[in-house]
Amino acid sequence: MKLNELKDNIGSTKSRKRIGRGIGSGKGKTSGKGHKGQKSRSGVSIKGFEGGQMPIHRRLPKRGFNNVNRIRFTELNLGNIQNLIDSKKIDPKKIISYKTLFDLGLVKSKKSKIKLLGKGDIEVKIDIEVSAFSKSAKDSVEKIGGSIIILDDKKKSISQDKKTGV
Numbered sequence: 685m686k687l688n689e690l691k692d693n694i695g696s697t698k699s700r701k702r703i704g705r706g707i708g709s710g711k712g713k714t715s716g717k718g719h720k721g722q723k724s725r726s727g728v729s730i731k732g733f734e735g736g737q738m739p740i741h742r743r744l745p746k747r748g749f750n751n752v753n754r755i756r757f758t759e760l761n762l763g764n765i766q767n768l769i770d771s772k773k774i775d776p777k778k779i780i781s782y783k784t785l786f787d788l789g790l791v792k793s794k795k796s797k798i799k800l801l802g803k804g805d806i807e808v809k810i811d812i813e814v815s816a817f818s819k820s821a822k823d824s825v826e827k828i829g830g831s832i833i834i835l836d837d838k839k840k841s842i843s844q845d846k847k848t849g850v
Contacts, residue, residue, distance in 0.1 A: 757816060758796045760785070762824055763804015765812070780812040782835065800825075800832065 703715035717724040732739045768774040773788060782798065785791045791798060800812065802820030810830040817832050825832055 757799035761803040762806045766806045776808040
């Protein structure tokens with residue numbers, strides 16, 4: 685076999701359509717774009733246009749409100765912590781830190797905040813670091829003799845300094 689004998693397989697290549705080359709080509713004169721009008725021009729997008737009528741996305745009322753300053757918490761129940769202690773994934777004698785929870789996959793992001801909730805029972809004394817907690821969770825942990833450590837948020841301390849002027 686020589687280089688000049690090489691050929692593509694049959695049907696592997698397709699010749700491009702040559703538009704605007706006379707009516708005999710089938711794609712002559714208007715090149716398949718029809719006659720005049722907005723859609724025949726290049727670079728025109730009229731996706732939501734309804735012929736001068738008010739478009740449906742502007743006729744329908746807006747619903748709801750998205751608060752950009754909302755603080756989203758990752759919820760953590762006491763029952764889940766007890767299950768992790770029972771399965772020996774958490775050592776109750778050490779402080780249950782944010783890093784411990786992140787390594788176990790309970791917290792997905794390093795920026796997310798944790799809220800301790802009181803669903804379920806806890807039988808072992810624990811010391812845990814969280815961003816927030818519910819009253820029932822605090823009562824359950826303190827009844828056993830454990831403690832909840834609140835992680836200081838830098839933004840919170842900065843905003844308090846601005847308010848007090850310190």
